[in-house]
Amino acid sequence: MQTNVGHFCINVADLERSVTFYEEVMGLKLDQRIQIPNVNEAILVGQDGSSGIQLAEHLDRTGVIDHGNAFWKLYIHTDDCEGLFRKAIEAGSTSNGAPQRLEQWPVTIAFITDPDGYEIEIVQSHSE
């Protein structure tokens, strides 16, 4: 039996607000929209067309997303951590950690939140 991990789906309070954020700020591409009873969804993928993120707005729910302590973070890979971090902050994201180059791994990482407060870890890999 073959098994592979697909994408993941997070609930959002305002689908259009989130689609705009992931498209215009994070630079992802809107791949498809899905409507099922009481739920409007959108799937966005990376610029290489690979693995994506599914956003779902439940029309019978109101108010802000209750994060509990279940989902921790999602990763966005980029070739410009500093630039993407700055772009997000200028668009209204909260910083959970300014860009820093790690000593133990060849990466620069930064932490921001999306419009619902989901944490995003921005990762830029370095060749050396």
Place this chain on the structure above:
Amino acid sequence: MQTNVGHFCINVADLERSVTFYEEVMGLKLDQRIQIPNVNEAILVGQDGSSGIQLAEHLDRTGVIDHGNAFWKLYIHTDDCEGLFRKAIEAGSTSNGAPQRLEQWPVTIAFITDPDGYEIEIVQSHSE
């Protein structure tokens, strides 16, 4: 600027219990373990080595995961939805929906929960 979606990270109450579930029941492969202060993590990937799932156990937290209403579900793709669903149920997973072939898309899907109650949508694609 290039941006792509990476994997995602969910908090779990018992890392070894979850690693065992995703390895032995879901059939994923343990790719790496990471230890950072107060957190033990594991990353599992699909059998094709592609996109993975990161599990994190915070050592300073106890009790069950509080799911709030933020994370909805993750997708596991397989070539045998019925078999994987049955295997999960026999291992103690709760069914949130028995396998059904959809009319609007060429897929068979089923819903189960992992040991922390995260929802997993099992998807088998059909060529016709």
